[in-house]
Amino acid sequence: MFIRKKTFTNKDGTTREYLQLVESYRVNGRSRQRVIANLGRLEDLQGGQLDRLIENLTRFSETQWVRMSLDETQASWSKQWGPALIFHNLWEEKLGLGPCVRRILNRTEKTSPFEEALFAMVLNRLCDPLSKLGLNERWLQSVYHPPLEKLQLHHFYHALDFVAEYKDEIESFLFDRVRNLFNCELDLVFWDTTSTYFEGSGPEELAKYGYSKDKRPDRLQIMIGLLMTKEGIPVSHHIFPGNTGDVRTFKAAFSDLRRRFNVTRVIMVGDRGMVSKKVLQEISAAGLQYIVGVKMRRRPDIDRMLSWNAPYTRVKENLKVKEVWSNGISRYILCFNPEGAERDRNARREMIIKLKRKLDSGNIKGLLGNKGYRQYLKASKNAVTIDHDAIRREARYDGKYMLKTNTDLPPDQVVLAYKELWRVERAFRELKSGLELRPIYHWTESRVRGHVMVCFLALVLESALISYLKEKQSKAGYLQVMADLATLHAIQFSFNDKVYLFRTELQGDAYEAFRVLGLKPPLKAQILTQLPHTGNM
Numbered sequence: 001m002f003i004r005k006k007t008f009t010n011k012d013g014t015t016r017e018y019l020q021l022v023e024s025y026r027v028n029g030r031s032r033q034r035v036i037a038n039l040g041r042l043e044d045l046q047g048g049q050l051d052r053l054i055e056n057l058t059r060f061s062e063t064q065w066v067r068m069s070l071d072e073t074q075a076s077w078s079k080q081w082g083p084a085l086i087f088h089n090l091w092e093e094k095l096g097l098g099p100c101v102r103r104i105l106n107r108t109e110k111t112s113p114f115e116e117a118l119f120a121m122v123l124n125r126l127c128d129p130l131s132k133l134g135l136n137e138r139w140l141q142s143v144y145h146p147p148l149e150k151l152q153l154h155h156f157y158h159a160l161d162f163v164a165e166y167k168d169e170i171e172s173f174l175f176d177r178v179r180n181l182f183n184c185e186l187d188l189v190f191w192d193t194t195s196t197y198f199e200g201s202g203p204e205e206l207a208k209y210g211y212s213k214d215k216r217p218d219r220l221q222i223m224i225g226l227l228m229t230k231e232g233i234p235v236s237h238h239i240f241p242g243n244t245g246d247v248r249t250f251k252a253a254f255s256d257l258r259r260r261f262n263v264t265r266v267i268m269v270g271d272r273g274m275v276s277k278k279v280l281q282e283i284s285a286a287g288l289q290y291i292v293g294v295k296m297r298r299r300p301d302i303d304r305m306l307s308w309n310a311p312y313t314r315v316k317e318n319l320k321v322k323e324v325w326s327n328g329i330s331r332y333i334l335c336f337n338p339e340g341a342e343r344d345r346n347a348r349r350e351m352i353i354k355l356k357r358k359l360d361s362g363n364i365k366g367l368l369g370n371k372g373y374r375q376y377l378k379a380s381k382n383a384v385t386i387d388h389d390a391i392r393r394e395a396r397y398d399g400k401y402m403l404k405t406n407t408d409l410p411p412d413q414v415v416l417a418y419k420e421l422w423r424v425e426r427a428f429r430e431l432k433s434g435l436e437l438r439p440i441y442h443w444t445e446s447r448v449r450g451h452v453m454v455c456f457l458a459l460v461l462e463s464a465l466i467s468y469l470k471e472k473q474s475k476a477g478y479l480q481v482m483a484d485l486a487t488l489h490a491i492q493f494s495f496n497d498k499v500y501l502f503r504t505e506l507q508g509d510a511y512e513a514f515r516v517l518g519l520k521p522p523l524k525a526q527i528l529t530q531l532p533h534t535g536n537m
Contacts (some may be wrong), residue, residue, distance in 0.1 A: 087461055164447075189269065251282065337401075
C-alpha cells in the first residue's frame with residue numbers, strides 16, 4: 001500500500017488535491033490498483049490532521065516509532081549496575097552485614113552514613129579498587145546505587161575509623177552467620193601470613209622494616225595474618241608490626257581463636273616456619289590440634305626419619321605418604337611426590353653441569369658467594385672442587401616434605417588437609433592483586449586497620465559468591481560472572497514529561513549471579529517517582 005495524491009480540475013481552471021490510500025494487486029498477471037480510503041483534501045490535512053495521523057500510524061511501526069521516540073527522549077546517564085545489585089544482596093540479606101553495622105551504629109548513637117560508606121568502599125575493592133579520593137571523585141559517579149549519593153570524602157575516612165574500632169565484633173558476627181549459611185564447621189582452619197608495604201612512613205606503631213614477602217625490603221611494612229575455614233571462607237584477620245616473626249603471629253592467632261569463637265575441637269594448619277616447639281606445646285596444652293610443615297634440613301635426626309622402615313601408602317598418582325615417629329611421642333607424616341623428585345633431580349643436574357663449566361674455565365669468581373652453587377662446593381687452600389657428598393645428601397630430599405601433627409587423623413587426611421593451604425595463599429593473592437591491598441597510603445593506625453578490614457570484608461563477599469556458585473553447581477567461574485555483571489548498566493531517560501530507568505540486557509553468565517542467590521533481575525524499564533541526584537552517585 002502507498003499514499004497517492006489525486007488532482008482534480010475545477011470548471012474555473014483551479015485545482016484540488018486529495019490524498020488517497022491505494023493498494024496494488026494483480027489480476028491474471030497484470031497490475032491493478034484500488035482506493036482503500038480517501039484521506040481528505042491535502043490543504044485541510046496540512047492544517048495539523050496529517051501530522052496527527054502520521055504520529056498515530058508510527059505507533060504501529062517498529063522502526064518509525066523508535067525513530068520518533070528518540071527525537072523526544074533525553075538520556076541523562078548510563079551507570080554500572082550489575083555488581084551493586086549482587087553484592088548489596090550479599091551484604092544486606094545473605095551475610096547480614098548491613099543490619100550488623102546499623103545495630104552497632106544505633107548502640108553508639110553515631111549518625112554519619114558509615115554503613116553506606118563502608119559498603120561503597122567494599123564494592124569499590126571488588127569492582128575497581130581506587131584510593132578513597134579517587135573513589136569519591138570518579139568511581140561513585142559511574143555506579144548506580146542511590147543510597148550512596150549522599151556520601152562525601154570525609155564519610156569514607158571516618159568509616160575506616162569506625163570499622164577498625166568494631167572489627168572483632170563484626171568478624172564474630174560474620175563467622176556465626178557464615179557457619180549457619182554454608183554449614184561450615186570450624187574443625188579445620190588455615191593460617192598464613194603475608195606482608196604489605198607503605199608508600200611513605202606509615203603509623204609508627206605498625207610500620208616496621210622486616211622480612212618482605214613483597215620483595216620490597218626498602219619499604220616499611222606490616223604483617224597480615226588470615227584465618228580461613230576449609231570451605232574457603234575467611235574467619236578473621238590480624239595485623240602485626242612489620243618486623244613480627246611468623247611464630248609470634250601463629251601464637252596470637254590460636255589464642256584469639258579460643259577467646260573469640262565458640263569452638264570445641266579445632267585443627268590449625270600452618271606452613272613451614274610458622275611454629276616453634278614451644279608454640280606447638282602451648283597449642284596442645286590449650287586443647288587444640290595442629291598440622292604444620294617441618295623444615296627437614298634442620299632436624300638432627302633427619303637421617304633416621306628419612307630411612308624409616310615402613311612402606312609408603314599411595315594417596316594420589318603423584319603422592320605417597322608414611323607415618324614416622326620421633327622418640328615414640330611426636331608424630332610426623334613423610335610425603336613423597338615422584339614427579340617432584342624428578343624435577344628436583346633435573347634441576348640439580350643442570351646446576352652441576354653449569355658449575356663444572358665454570359670450574360673448568362677457571363671462572364670461579366663469585367661461586368662461593370652464590371647460595372645455589374655454594375652448597376655443592378668444597379673449598380681448600382689450593383682449589384675449589386665439587387662436593388659429591390653434599391650432592392648425595394641433598395638427593396635424599398628429592399620430592400619429599402614432612403608434616404608434624406598431634407591429631408589422630410589417618411596420614412592421607414593429614415596431608416590432604418595441609419595441601420588445602422592453597423586457599424589462604426589464593427586469598428592473599430586476591431587481596432594483593434584483585435582487591436589491591438597494597439600499597440597502603442594511610443598514615444594513622446586506625447586508618448590502616450580500617451583499610452585492611454575493608455579488603456577483608458571484600459574478600460568475604462567474594463568468597464561467599466564463589467561458595468554460592470559452587471553450591472548451586474554453576475558452571476560459570478567467578479571472574480567470568482564478574483566480567484559479565486559489569487556490562488549490566490542502568491540508563492536514566494525522560495520521555496513525555498516522565499523519567500524512566502532502563503536496564504541493559506544480561507550478557508553471558510551475568511544471570512548466574514542472580515540465579516544462585518535466588519534473585520530476579522530488575523525490570524527492563526520502570527518509572528522513577530523522582531529524579532535521582534545526577535552528581536555524586
